[in-house]
Amino acid sequence: MANQSSELAIEQLKKLLREKEELNGVATAKIEQLIVELQGCHPNPIEPADQRIIDGFTYFKLNNFNKNPELYDRLAKGQSPKFMVFACSDSRVSPSVILNFQPGEAFMVRNIANMVPPFNQLRYSGVGATLEYAITALKVENILVIGHSRCGGISRLMNHPEDGSAPYDFIDDWVKIGLSSKVKVLKEHERCDFKEQCKFCEMESVNNSLVNLKTYPYVDREIRNKNLALLGGYYDFVSGEFKLWKYKNHVTEPVTIPLKGLDMTI
Amino acid sequence: MAIPSSISDPFASKFLPLSSSSYNPSRISVPAQITAKIEQTHLTALRRSQCSSLKASMGSPGFTQQLNNSKLDTLAEVKDGRDDIFNDLKDRFLSFKKNVYMENPEQFESLAKVQTPKFMVIACADSRVCPSNILGFQPGDAFTIRNVANLVPTFESGPSETNAALEFAVNTLLVENILVVGHSCCGGIRALMGMQDDGSTSFIKSWVIHGKNAKVKTKVSASNLDFDHQCTHCEKESINHSLVNLLSYPWIKEKVENEELSIHGGYYDFVNCSFEKWTLDYRGTKLEENGRIVTKNKVFWS
Numbered sequence: 001m002a003n004q005s006s007e008l009a010i011e012q013l014k015k016l017l018r019e020k021e022e023l024n025g026v027a028t029a030k031i032e033q034l035i036v037e038l039q040g041c042h043p044n045p046i047e048p049a050d051q052r053i054i055d056g057f058t059y060f061k062l063n064n065f066n067k068n069p070e071l072y073d074r075l076a077k078g079q080s081p082k083f084m085v086f087a088c089s090d091s092r093v094s095p096s097v098i099l100n101f102q103p104g105e106a107f108m109v110r111n112i113a114n115m116v117p118p119f120n121q122l123r124y125s126g127v128g129a130t131l132e133y134a135i136t137a138l139k140v141e142n143i144l145v146i147g148h149s150r151c152g153g154i155s156r157l158m159n160h161p162e163d164g165s166a167p168y169d170f171i172d173d174w175v176k177i178g179l180s181s182k183v184k185v186l187k188e189h190e191r192c193d194f195k196e197q198c199k200f201c202e203m204e205s206v207n208n209s210l211v212n213l214k215t216y217p218y219v220d221r222e223i224r225n226k227n228l229a230l231l232g233g234y235y236d237f238v239s240g241e242f243k244l245w246k247y248k249n250h251v252t253e254p255v256t257i258p259l260k261g262l263d264m265t266i
Numbered sequence: 267m268a269i270p271s272s273i274s275d276p277f278a279s280k281f282l283p284l285s286s287s288s289y290n291p292s293r294i295s296v297p298a299q300i301t302a303k304i305e306q307t308h309l310t311a312l313r314r315s316q317c318s319s320l321k322a323s324m325g326s327p328g329f330t331q332q333l334n335n336s337k338l339d340t341l342a343e344v345k346d347g348r349d350d351i352f353n354d355l356k357d358r359f360l361s362f363k364k365n366v367y368m369e370n371p372e373q374f375e376s377l378a379k380v381q382t383p384k385f386m387v388i389a390c391a392d393s394r395v396c397p398s399n400i401l402g403f404q405p406g407d408a409f410t411i412r413n414v415a416n417l418v419p420t421f422e423s424g425p426s427e428t429n430a431a432l433e434f435a436v437n438t439l440l441v442e443n444i445l446v447v448g449h450s451c452c453g454g455i456r457a458l459m460g461m462q463d464d465g466s467t468s469f470i471k472s473w474v475i476h477g478k479n480a481k482v483k484t485k486v487s488a489s490n491l492d493f494d495h496q497c498t499h500c501e502k503e504s505i506n507h508s509l510v511n512l513l514s515y516p517w518i519k520e521k522v523e524n525e526e527l528s529i530h531g532g533y534y535d536f537v538n539c540s541f542e543k544w545t546l547d548y549r550g551t552k553l554e555e556n557g558r559i560v561t562k563n564k565v566f567w568s
Contacts, residue, residue: 049384050565053445053532056402060399060401060402061567065539072539076536079392081393089410089431090409091405091407091408092377092381093405094396094398094403096396096398096399097404099358099359100362101396103396104393105393107391107393109413110412111413111427111428112434124426126413126426126427128469128473129413129469129470129473130391130413131469132469132470133391133414133454133470137453149378152434153434169433170426170430170432174425174430175430229351231351231355233355237374237405238378244352
């Protein structure tokens with residue numbers, strides 16, 4: 001998009017930024033703004049680390065932050081997101097990108113294979129702390145757990161031999177949270193090939209995490225009071241599809257069995 | 267049991283893909299008369315519902331006569347407002363698909379095969395500080411962990427989700443940079459600074475205690491400041507302590523020594539919209555000296 005002369009200008013300006021560290025804030029901001037305007041587009045992903053970050057931040061500041069002063073004023077005072085999202089750490093599945101969450105909308109936890117362990121007061125305090133904070137302090141209304149295609153964590157879980165022959169690293173210790181989904185998939189889809197089994201496990205593991213969410217007392221309480229909904233999602237970046245479902249749990253009304261006039265041997 | 271829908275196995279039925287065309291959230295109404303035929307209608311209506319995750323089971327007709335109309339009405343409920351959530355998420359994904367995914371087919375095709383991110387980012391779960399928003403990371407750029415107060419526990423503290431992700435990112439994905447991003451007004455750091463030793467326990471306490479060295483250091487060097495400013499000081503101190511904790515992992519230390527991996531700290535101030543970034547100077551850092559680290563390439567943008 002930039003012709004030769006503006007490309008040269010961009011290079012010179014970038015060089016100026018790199019070399020003159022003592023430039024004051026105002027001059028730096030003006031130079032960055034010029035660069036962004038000359039580039040006229042998103043940051044170039046093949047820049048070295050520092051440049052990459054400054055390009056990204058400058059773009060955000062000029063095109064988002066500065067254009068929404070009331071929003072960011074409000075956010076500076078506090079956050080009140082409606083969503084809590086569990087997503088995988090995979091670089092391809094940021095919910096802010098695929099579901100366009102803007103600052104303030106989603107309290108987001110990212111870990112390997114988007115797992116939620118069951119309530120355990122002795123360990124997994126990392127996840128416990130996020131849930132405790134999201135429910136009791138932020139009072140989120142929805143928890144969405146998003147799985148995805150070609151998940152390395154799930155693949156590792158499915159690959160790991162359970163006979164003790166392979167070493168047990170930190171990763172294996174973490175993904176074994178999903179062991180019950182692995183068992184279920186191997187039983188229900190034993191004829192499928194490994195790749196298909198992994199795909200089933202990616203979705204089954206989301207369900208496993210949803211079930212585990214309910215074991216946290218404050219989560220259960222808020223669901224009973226109808227203040228909280230649990231949702232499952234699956235992002236398939238191979239086909240460009242997104243699946244969305246809800247976790248519902250319901251106890252049916254009792255049926256009264258009359259004592260007289262009926263055969264008691266039923 | 268004649269109640270038409272038994273939700274004993276909520277995950278038994280088909281998932282509904284959002285990308286399919288017709289998607290019609292509908293209120294389910296149940297006729298007053300209870301017969302086997304009505305049960306059939308009920309089943310169909312439930313299956314069409316966008317939140318259908320129910321498996322139906324039919325009981326013997328003899329029991330249906332005991333049922334009340336009102337009981338079935340409650341079974342047929344679709345919670346108000348939840349349809350809106352489904353619509354909202356559907357719109358969000360379709361907007362991404364149209365404006366981003368379909369615009370870059372080659373990029374997404376190659377990403378679908380493998381990810382090769384140059385960065386691993388550890389950021390807070392706070393809704394205001396997503397690295398994709400504030401630092402413009404695109405799909406494929408950054409393997410991201412988000413936890414309360416962007417803390418990194420030490421290697422000695424045992425397995426955790428953060429350790430698992432570090433292992434994967436450094437040993438399998440071979441990232442070249444680890445960036446720990448802290449931020450202003452962090453609730454987790456505030457909880458750490460305000461923590462009392464009163465014997466009460468909570469997950470938040472058990473987690474933020476990983477940052478206790480930063481709290482100690484802050485109390486020593488910033489005791490003259492008010493609580494809010496102490497928290498700001500601790501937010502930055504905690505980033506540096508996380509960087510030191512990263513070096514407690516032997517495989518990370520080895521790669522940093524061989525200059526295959528760089529470790530950076532970053533601080534995002536969303537009150538003034540500024541970003542500071544610095545790099546750990548491994549050669550200059552003497553860890554024996556109380557964990558004090560030396561930094562280089564410090565930059566500040568606002």
